[in-house]
Amino acid sequence: MGNCFSTSSTSTAEISPLDLAVKPPPPAAQTLPPPPRLLPLTPASATSVETTATATATSNVTVKLSGPSNSLTTSYLRFALLHKKLNLRFIPSSPDEKPTIQIGSEKTSGSKDVLLRYVEEKFPEPRLMIWKFNLEGFDEGTPLIVKTIWLQHRSVTWHVERMLRWAEDLAARGGRRAVDRSVGTPKMEIRKFVRSYGQLQEVLLEHAQMEERILFPVLESVDRGMCKSASEEHGRELPLMNGIKEYIKSISVMDSGICSEELFSLASRFRSLQMMCKSHFEEEEKELLPMVEAAEMGKEKQKKLLNQSLEVMRGTHTNGFDFLLQGLTPQEAMQYLDLLMNFGDPDLISSFTSQREIVD
Numbered sequence: 001m002g003n004c005f006s007t008s009s010t011s012t013a014e015i016s017p018l019d020l021a022v023k024p025p026p027p028a029a030q031t032l033p034p035p036p037r038l039l040p041l042t043p044a045s046a047t048s049v050e051t052t053a054t055a056t057a058t059s060n061v062t063v064k065l066s067g068p069s070n071s072l073t074t075s076y077l078r079f080a081l082l083h084k085k086l087n088l089r090f091i092p093s094s095p096d097e098k099p100t101i102q103i104g105s106e107k108t109s110g111s112k113d114v115l116l117r118y119v120e121e122k123f124p125e126p127r128l129m130i131w132k133f134n135l136e137g138f139d140e141g142t143p144l145i146v147k148t149i150w151l152q153h154r155s156v157t158w159h160v161e162r163m164l165r166w167a168e169d170l171a172a173r174g175g176r177r178a179v180d181r182s183v184g185t186p187k188m189e190i191r192k193f194v195r196s197y198g199q200l201q202e203v204l205l206e207h208a209q210m211e212e213r214i215l216f217p218v219l220e221s222v223d224r225g226m227c228k229s230a231s232e233e234h235g236r237e238l239p240l241m242n243g244i245k246e247y248i249k250s251i252s253v254m255d256s257g258i259c260s261e262e263l264f265s266l267a268s269r270f271r272s273l274q275m276m277c278k279s280h281f282e283e284e285e286k287e288l289l290p291m292v293e294a295a296e297m298g299k300e301k302q303k304k305l306l307n308q309s310l311e312v313m314r315g316t317h318t319n320g321f322d323f324l325l326q327g328l329t330p331q332e333a334m335q336y337l338d339l340l341m342n343f344g345d346p347d348l349i350s351s352f353t354s355q356r357e358i359v360d
């Protein structure tokens with residue numbers, strides 16, 4: 001990511017496992033993870049070498065995964081293990097080491113496919129569905145860019161919901177310290193809130209830019225005027241997002257302390273953002289994305305569009321990548337990684353992974 005909130009303190013493979021382990025398929029708002037007084041925003045994974053996901057583990061077996069932190073393969077394996085709801089311990093290794101999975105005293109190394117088959121054999125349920133790209137409602141013929149946009153919408157939807165819950169929780173506490181001490185003082189918590197919002201804003205901005213520069217021109221070329229409404233909505237989202245940013249900033253520098261009134265107002269702004277995103281995403285998914293399929297693009301054209309989209313969203317796929325994946329279920333995160341690993345230009349993808357800032 002390119003702004004001041006962009007530096008991620010976790011690597012792709014170290015992404016907050018607790019968040020992922022407890023997160024249900026979106027957009028079931030009533031079962032979203034609780035706000036930070038119950039779910040620390042700086043999980044153990046951000047600061048320690050080893051991390052453990054135990055929230056909804058269905059097995060008492062602890063599985064150790066080691067591999068390079070910024071490798072997409074390591075990340076993929078990690079999500080596969082989280083999907084299996086296993087107790088997971090991740091141990092980052094040097095960049096030239098192959099990923100290894102250890103169950104008890106048994107250690108297995110190898111390619112992604114070898115390790116996935118091994119995991120599937122050891123823990124058959126829930127199934128990984130690794131041999132078929134399987135997104136609900138989509139099939140093999142669904143254009144790559146449609147799958148990409150759909151998954152990005154899911155992630156943004158979850159993050160907006162999470163920030164709304166967080167703002168409501170802050171307001172209910174009246175600016176008082178969170179129950180979870182690891183969140184820090186109210187000022188420290190607001191700083192974390194600012195950082196998280198910066199990440200969300202960057203993903204949303206890049207997503208909108210990607211659609212305007214890549215998706216809309218393709219659709220406009222087959223039917224002029226088709227994207228007018230979606231473009232106008234993007235124009236309305238920007239002032240709302242900037243307004244929230246300025247408002248959070250003004251709260252964070254209040255000398256008199258943070259009070260409920262400002263925080264309730266902040267929550268209400270997030271509610272507006274949530275409603276705007278929801279209706280905008282629904283419109284795009286119902287009205288525009290089916291038209292991409294109707295445009296009957298060949299695989300090469302689809303790959304080109306996907307890679308152009310990824311290039312526009314460089315920040316999201318470098319230091320914002322953990323944030324993007326954090327908003328997806330493990331299964332969805334694997335599907336997103338599948339898109340990058342199977343159809344992404346290798347030079348582009350390696351430029352993303354090499355740009356990522358890894359902080360141990």
Ligand SMILES: [Fe+2]
Nearest residue numbers: 149211281284
């Ligand atoms: Fe969109």
